Structure formats: C-alpha cells, structure tokens
Amino acid sequence: MQRGLPVLLMSLFICSCSNSDIPPIAEVSGLVTKNGTPAADISVTFYPEGGRPSLGTTDATGKYTLQYKEDLSGAVVGTHTVMLSTGASTPPPPPPGGPSSRPSKPPAMAKIVDFQWPEPVTVEDKKMNEINFELK
DSSP, X not given: XXXXXXXXXXXXXXHHHTTTTOOOEEOEEEEEEETTEEOOSOEEEEEESSSOOEEEEOOTTSEEEOEEETTEESEESEEEEEEEEESOSSOOXXXXXXXXXXXXXXXXXXXXXXXXXXXXXXXXXXXXEEOOEEEO
C-alpha cells in the first residue's frame, strides 16, 4: 500500500494538469470577400488580448475555420485583433514539361500583403461565431 500511494498521487497530478493550459475556446468560422467576391487563400489570424493566436485559411469559396491547435478548432473567448494576409509564401510549382521548359528567370512570387482589421472582434463563449470580412 505504501508504494501505491505515490503512484496514485502522481497519476492524479498528471491528469489534473493536462488541460490546465487551455483557456475557454469557441468555434469561429466565416467568409472573406473582396468587392463582394469570395477571396481564396487568405490567411486569417485572430490575436487575443492574452494567449495563443488562432489561424485559418480561406478555401476557394472564401470560407475559413480557425484552429487554436492542430487538434482543437476555434479561438480564445474574448476580444481579438485580426490580421488578414494575402499572397503566396512559397514559389509556384515548376511548369509542365520538366526543367527544359523552365524560364531562365524564376517567376516572381506574389506579394504578401498584411492587413490589420480596423476594429477589434469579439469571440463569444458557448456559440458558433460566424465572423465575416469584406475587403475593398
């Protein structure tokens, strides 16, 4: 019995600490449009007043869903500053036909543009937050 008590106490300690670093999280998704048209490949980042940011990228229809961690979707409940980023961060794939059809100069990468949303955004607890952005 003496040896079992430390193992039991250690197990309880580990179990109680495993989720203590995760603040309240709520689901967040939405639509990003530019001049009324869905905007694809836009990185959407929510920065809470304190803690870890959440990230998402728009699909071909302009929809995004935020991820807090790889296995946890959503964002910290509370007020956020939002950053929207456009442009490729990697060069485009090589042209069809192999290296012989490659131009002598590499193609220019799309310019990355960061845009901070002008107003803070609030993520509410216990609900699916739909937050849309219209770029001009």
